[in-house]
Amino acid sequence: MKKIFGILGLLIAVCLVTASLSDSFLSAYNVENVLRRSALFGILSIGVAFVIITGGIDLSLGSVVCLVGCALPWLLTVQHWPVPLALLAVVALSLGIGLFHGLLITKLRIQPFIVTLCGLLLYRGIARGFTADQTVGFGNEFKSLRLLATGKVPFFPGFDLPAPLLFLAVVAILAAVFLNRTIYGRYLLALGRNPQAATYSGISTQRMTILAYVVSSGLAGLGGVLFVLDVNSAQPVDFGSFYELYAIAAAVLGGCSLRGGEGSIVGVLVGAALMQVLRNMITLVTTRNNVEFAIIGAVILLGVVADELTRRIAAKRRAAQVLQGATAA
Amino acid sequence: MKKIFGILGLLIAVCLVTASLSDSFLSAYNVENVLRRSALFGILSIGVAFVIITGGIDLSLGSVVCLVGCALPWLLTVQHWPVPLALLAVVALSLGIGLFHGLLITKLRIQPFIVTLCGLLLYRGIARGFTADQTVGFGNEFKSLRLLATGKVPFFPGFDLPAPLLFLAVVAILAAVFLNRTIYGRYLLALGRNPQAATYSGISTQRMTILAYVVSSGLAGLGGVLFVLDVNSAQPVDFGSFYELYAIAAAVLGGCSLRGGEGSIVGVLVGAALMQVLRNMITLVTTRNNVEFAIIGAVILLGVVADELTRRIAAKRRAAQVLQGATAA
Amino acid sequence: NKPAAPSVAEGEGKLKKIAFVTNGVASFWTIASAGVKAAARDLKVDAQTLMPAEGISDQKRMIEDLLTRGIDGIAVSPIDPVNQTELINIAAKKAKVITHDSDAPQSERLLYIGMDNYKAGRMCGEMVREAMPNGGSVMIFIGRLEQDNSKRRRQGTIDAILGRPDNSDHFDEISAVLEGNGFKILGTLTDQFDRAKGKANAEDALAKYPDLGCMVGLFAYNPPLILEALAQSNKLGTVKLVAFDEDDATLDGIEKGTVVGTVVQDPYMYGYKSVEMLSALISGKPGVVPSEKFLDIPARKIRKENVVEFRSELKSRLSAAQ
Amino acid sequence: MSSPILEARAICKSFAGVRALKGVSLAVHPGEVLAVIGENGAGKSTLMKILAGVQAPDTGDLLVDGVGRSIRSVQEALSLGIALIHQELNLAETLDVGANIFLGREPHRWGWIDAGRVSREARAVLGQVGLLVDPGTLVSTLTIGQQQLVEIAKALSVKARVLIMDEPTSSLSDHETQVLLRLIRELRAKGVAIIYISHRLGEVHGIADRVEVLRDGENAGHLSRSEISHAAMVKLMVGRELSQFYPHQTHPSGEVALEVRGLRTAAYPAHAVSFEIRAGEVVGMAGLVGAGRSELLQALFGVVPALAGTVRVAGVPVIAASPRDAMAAGLALVPEDRKHDGLFLEMGVRENLSIATLHRDQRVGFLNRTKERDLCAEMIPAMRIKTPNTEQPVQFLSGGNQQKVVIGKWLATRPRVFLLDEPTRGVDIGAKQEIYRLMEELAAKGVAVLFVSSDLEEILGMSDRVLVLHEGRLNGELSRSELSEEAVMRLATGGNHSTAVAAS
Ligand SMILES: Nc1ncnc2c1ncn2[C@@H]1O[C@H](COP(=O)(O)OP(=O)(O)OP(=O)(O)O)[C@@H](O)[C@H]1O
Ligand SMILES: Nc1ncnc2c1ncn2[C@@H]1O[C@H](COP(=O)(O)OP(=O)(O)OP(=O)(O)O)[C@@H](O)[C@H]1O
Numbered sequence A, B: 001m002k003k004i005f006g007i008l009g010l011l012i013a014v015c016l017v018t019a020s021l022s023d024s025f026l027s028a029y030n031v032e033n034v035l036r037r038s039a040l041f042g043i044l045s046i047g048v049a050f051v052i053i054t055g056g057i058d059l060s061l062g063s064v065v066c067l068v069g070c071a072l073p074w075l076l077t078v079q080h081w082p083v084p085l086a087l088l089a090v091v092a093l094s095l096g097i098g099l100f101h102g103l104l105i106t107k108l109r110i111q112p113f114i115v116t117l118c119g120l121l122l123y124r125g126i127a128r129g130f131t132a133d134q135t136v137g138f139g140n141e142f143k144s145l146r147l148l149a150t151g152k153v154p155f156f157p158g159f160d161l162p163a164p165l166l167f168l169a170v171v172a173i174l175a176a177v178f179l180n181r182t183i184y185g186r187y188l189l190a191l192g193r194n195p196q197a198a199t200y201s202g203i204s205t206q207r208m209t210i211l212a213y214v215v216s217s218g219l220a221g222l223g224g225v226l227f228v229l230d231v232n233s234a235q236p237v238d239f240g241s242f243y244e245l246y247a248i249a250a251a252v253l254g255g256c257s258l259r260g261g262e263g264s265i266v267g268v269l270v271g272a273a274l275m276q277v278l279r280n281m282i283t284l285v286t287t288r289n290n291v292e293f294a295i296i297g298a299v300i301l302l303g304v305v306a307d308e309l310t311r312r313i314a315a316k317r318r319a320a321q322v323l324q325g326a327t328a329a
Numbered sequence C: 001n002k003p004a005a006p007s008v009a010e011g012e013g014k015l016k017k018i019a020f021v022t023n024g025v026a027s028f029w030t031i032a033s034a035g036v037k038a039a040a041r042d043l044k045v046d047a048q049t050l051m052p053a054e055g056i057s058d059q060k061r062m063i064e065d066l067l068t069r070g071i072d073g074i075a076v077s078p079i080d081p082v083n084q085t086e087l088i089n090i091a092a093k094k095a096k097v098i099t100h101d102s103d104a105p106q107s108e109r110l111l112y113i114g115m116d117n118y119k120a121g122r123m124c125g126e127m128v129r130e131a132m133p134n135g136g137s138v139m140i141f142i143g144r145l146e147q148d149n150s151k152r153r154r155q156g157t158i159d160a161i162l163g164r165p166d167n168s169d170h171f172d173e174i175s176a177v178l179e180g181n182g183f184k185i186l187g188t189l190t191d192q193f194d195r196a197k198g199k200a201n202a203e204d205a206l207a208k209y210p211d212l213g214c215m216v217g218l219f220a221y222n223p224p225l226i227l228e229a230l231a232q233s234n235k236l237g238t239v240k241l242v243a244f245d246e247d248d249a250t251l252d253g254i255e256k257g258t259v260v261g262t263v264v265q266d267p268y269m270y271g272y273k274s275v276e277m278l279s280a281l282i283s284g285k286p287g288v289v290p291s292e293k294f295l296d297i298p299a300r301k302i303r304k305e306n307v308v309e310f311r312s313e314l315k316s317r318l319s320a321a322q
Numbered sequence D: 001m002s003s004p005i006l007e008a009r010a011i012c013k014s015f016a017g018v019r020a021l022k023g024v025s026l027a028v029h030p031g032e033v034l035a036v037i038g039e040n041g042a043g044k045s046t047l048m049k050i051l052a053g054v055q056a057p058d059t060g061d062l063l064v065d066g067v068g069r070s071i072r073s074v075q076e077a078l079s080l081g082i083a084l085i086h087q088e089l090n091l092a093e094t095l096d097v098g099a100n101i102f103l104g105r106e107p108h109r110w111g112w113i114d115a116g117r118v119s120r121e122a123r124a125v126l127g128q129v130g131l132l133v134d135p136g137t138l139v140s141t142l143t144i145g146q147q148q149l150v151e152i153a154k155a156l157s158v159k160a161r162v163l164i165m166d167e168p169t170s171s172l173s174d175h176e177t178q179v180l181l182r183l184i185r186e187l188r189a190k191g192v193a194i195i196y197i198s199h200r201l202g203e204v205h206g207i208a209d210r211v212e213v214l215r216d217g218e219n220a221g222h223l224s225r226s227e228i229s230h231a232a233m234v235k236l237m238v239g240r241e242l243s244q245f246y247p248h249q250t251h252p253s254g255e256v257a258l259e260v261r262g263l264r265t266a267a268y269p270a271h272a273v274s275f276e277i278r279a280g281e282v283v284g285m286a287g288l289v290g291a292g293r294s295e296l297l298q299a300l301f302g303v304v305p306a307l308a309g310t311v312r313v314a315g316v317p318v319i320a321a322s323p324r325d326a327m328a329a330g331l332a333l334v335p336e337d338r339k340h341d342g343l344f345l346e347m348g349v350r351e352n353l354s355i356a357t358l359h360r361d362q363r364v365g366f367l368n369r370t371k372e373r374d375l376c377a378e379m380i381p382a383m384r385i386k387t388p389n390t391e392q393p394v395q396f397l398s399g400g401n402q403q404k405v406v407i408g409k410w411l412a413t414r415p416r417v418f419l420l421d422e423p424t425r426g427v428d429i430g431a432k433q434e435i436y437r438l439m440e441e442l443a444a445k446g447v448a449v450l451f452v453s454s455d456l457e458e459i460l461g462m463s464d465r466v467l468v469l470h471e472g473r474l475n476g477e478l479s480r481s482e483l484s485e486e487a488v489m490r491l492a493t494g495g496n497h498s499t500a501v502a503a504s
């Protein structure tokens, strides 16, 4: 828990600064936008957090977003599948990808980095293949389906909650309950820190690992569906490109250790929101956005450094006090 | 050593297949091209291998390539610095970046993934800032400087060695000697295996870690210089983009474990060459290149799976023999 | 108005090998590749489209590999014309090389096929002025600004809006706020081809400037994303939208009146003409090639009155190429 | 006698190149403590792992209640009522104590953890083993000894019918050991079958109903309750009799080699510790689990920062900010936790032995391979390290042999002051004697030896002088003439010096 205070502080600081520099930041319209984007990236980040907690990594996530994001409109508008069937297909596809990763990693013991890096190359390539590099989208159709991503739920007068936020809420609550309250969550955490201890305790580590990759790909699939419904078009070459890095960054910022065994869902959400607020800030406050990434990088770095330094100073002060108390006594 | 046989076999297989499908593959011109590209990526991969061996990761490498690749022509053609000074500046820049990473990681104990991810965002952003997103290049000037990357050294009649290959040879030999013959190389490997035990053994783990990041960024800088001299122009937005993933993939394919402590320079070179030969094959043999990445991903995955399976079968056979010997005795 | 196929001597065993190299991957180039295929069929040559996914070094690699394959002719859209001159010259020694879409005038290319992006930009700017006769504030959205064509396109748009004279040689800073002629250009936002980012840019602009008058989307996918943002904030029609290129959603919008109009290039013709010209050059019929080494394929304005006709033409070409 | 609850028949197991078990048989009955002893690498742990489903035997049969079973997984073993405390710690450090105790067996309803029950029951078993920490404490903040107690609590919570303990006391001090032995007696009275492995023969003597001896992967013999004696056990294990187990001699002490003044550590900042050790002295340091002994040695060696105090080696002040500085001053530390702090498990014996001396033996930065080879040639026989070759990864050595590698590595640095933290943890009797002999030799050469041990016998047998810590305080010092089990225990539990010495 302590670990997320730093990042939460950073998020609040960035929000305050942006609000003071731009009147529009706190407008209902802007808040809804930022919430929607944070929700979309939050879903991806929670997925990858599961894998990171087991001590693995999933680099394929952006490509799964791309594959699913291209497949859904392609199935609907080019292949003219009925909506439920198309949705079922992309869900099965993303879960299947996760299963495939999990099996390669557990049964054949191939490093997760390699498996998912190949996935990164492969799935985008497949999407480019079946779409023949064409942009796919819904055009003016499927409006009601698209409400899943673009819809709004009235919250209080003048402020609506974007639909993806509800998805995120459900996913986050399920994930948090799963991790903290169920035996399987416990197994995941144990497996991440000490796979041997987990095995010796009679835990089926393979099944848990596979589960983590299925969750990761599954949520990437959900993210892909929501992204394409929101944006309304997907170009296979760059749809979802680099999203794996954003998601991993959010998870790690939110307190997941890449060594496994640690992670909090709240932290991950804060991490995902931070990235989106930063991007929003840059467009609202500055008139150039080509240094956007530089600023994000710099802020994250400064935040992490500041967090570390305050922690150290606090520890030093505490030590000094203890010593003083001790020598005085 | 054993670990690299699999990947070497894969490289040879891909070469044979390509040669049988395309007459041009073995032409001097093509071999020179493939060698030059492999050399450029090989230099990057060796750099990142150092970091991976210590159990770290360097995601900033593509952005360092970008920063250095943009800075050199910018300094020369826009700022009109003299060549030696400009070269000195980019060398200092890349080494400085490595030092910066190393210090953050060792002194402030920030996770390498975070530090270098911020680097990835930051350095490209900086390059986009000072070039104002303009493409920079040498145009028709600095021909002699460009020979460093485009030059050829006669090897035997009709076949020249591309200059970057010589750089690679020097770098690879130095790296291999360093890793296998010096005490510092041993320290690096030990540190990657068990940092705690390394500290207890009187190894200055911080200094070794910093060294690894300096080598990684330094070689990324060298790579950046050679890349821009070869291509003659750099666009800050995508120059070197994703190169970190290729380099890491090459290193891991070549036998570096992301858990640290393992790695062979020869393996890394083979890994880097494999990626380039695959891409070459796709352009030479097929008439569509939009599934290029899918093919690379699939080949790597199949290769790794095949390697794992043969290893297992071999192990099983050996175990059976031992058992037989035991019961016979 | 299908170009007549020049009588090419065929049947010498091997087909002429021609490559059409783009500057990236986009739907725009898919239409061009339809033209390439159509020409290949009409002229009986072996023509292939290559789209580099990773920018300039990828393009270089592709050209090198094409030369390795013994290609006869290459049509390339150079990403960085000035600095790629040398590469083009090397290629020109081994094959016939022409440029399309974006020129490399100092190189030894034999021909440039394309249009003037600055002029096309000005057409866009003119439509902005038509849409807002009393002036107002304008925001520009574009994928990237580092390509020559996108810089010129943006500059043309700005110059026409501000009523400046024709002068394609200058460049306004990306962050500059420009005023003149009753218009205020608030800025240019780039998205590096990340669509979610492109949409976020449009949303953020709407949040930042509640009284925004007109949005200009200069890359093919920008107008549809802006339409999405407008629809979600109930500002369709209130905020004007001027588009570039012929995305389906853009054309729909023009039909419905939510998009003022768009400027279209003719990528199909880029592809078709490139193959046609290269094939003529390879078989040594220089008569086909214009003497000024420039084949202009001008841009067109598409508005409500001609959009239906344009769509049917586009559709028939694409289906013919399948 | 009742029929065996668990029986192993003619078990064989080999690893790449090593035949660890060559047809071993074993049987244990309800309400019986069966001690399994043998030298390091005899195959004890391997056999236990097979019984508990961690590893599969190559050939051989397992019978539970007389019925043949193939125990293929830990889960299967647990469901048959077989629980194993591993020789090496196996805890998930980022989880709390309660979570670790019930890992894999959480009380739950439809997957939902009953946190209240976990905490209640964890508290109960922790109380049983005498570890008074909150179940919510993170395992990573516990000392090795405390973690060992968590492992025991974990095994107890299984309520197994067969409880296998592979060296449960190797990092426990006498006090905790007594608690454990009492627990074992209670369990035995309830009819639980217990397999007990230890290299501390005193314990075995006190608790075992029967002793099974393994040697080189084979049954070397067994002793019934009445036959158990120190000498008999040693004879079966080693194949010969060991004379004079503790080779201790009084040494003429020389100059002060190590002088510690007012040293404070982060664990116990309230207490400043001061002492000195002379060249040629062997000083033992005793205390209960968590008394701060390890922390003290770590501070001396520069692994953890000292909060205050001065250290002098041979009169020269040393500011050890890192082990490197400490080594330069002539210190060496054999750490308590060899797996975490001492060894590079995947690296070979050679690389592990030479790592601390590479710097000294370098040739302008290059490895001195001759010296490295010479070092192996010297250390492997001198320490009697049992390894197929110098390149064998140390993870495949038995625990005792791993320990010898660590000691050998530090011996090679030729220290002036040798600090050893639990030097004989998990080491067999033969090797123990080797280590004692080495300590003696070092002392005779004028090295100052300071060793921390939880094995009281060893403290009594080997020390010229004993320092006893109690909750971070140096609670007293006993000269060899004052030494007795009683006196050490009293000081370790907080009694004062005069009563401690008087009592004995
Ligand atoms: N995974 C493994 N791979 C290879 N060899 C192994 C492995 N595990 C054990 N061995 C070898 O098997 C033999 C028996 O080891 P085991 O750990 O059972 O000994 P032990 O009797 O428990 O010794 P100790 O008292 O030191 O714990 C040793 O020679 C050891 O090196
Ligand atoms: N990382 C830590 N965080 C908090 N407290 C710690 C930590 N490490 C040690 N301690 C505390 O410091 C005290 C001394 O521990 P130390 O390891 O020095 O004891 P010890 O006498 O060697 O006991 P043991 O036999 O258990 O190793 C203990 O009370 C322990 O709880």
Ligand SMILES: [Mg+2]
Pocket (backbone or CB within 6 Å): D044, D045, D046, D087, D166, D398, D399
């Ligand atoms: Mg053992």
Ligand SMILES: [Mg+2]
Pocket (backbone or CB within 6 Å): D143, D144, D293, D294, D295, D336, D421
């Ligand atoms: Mg201790």
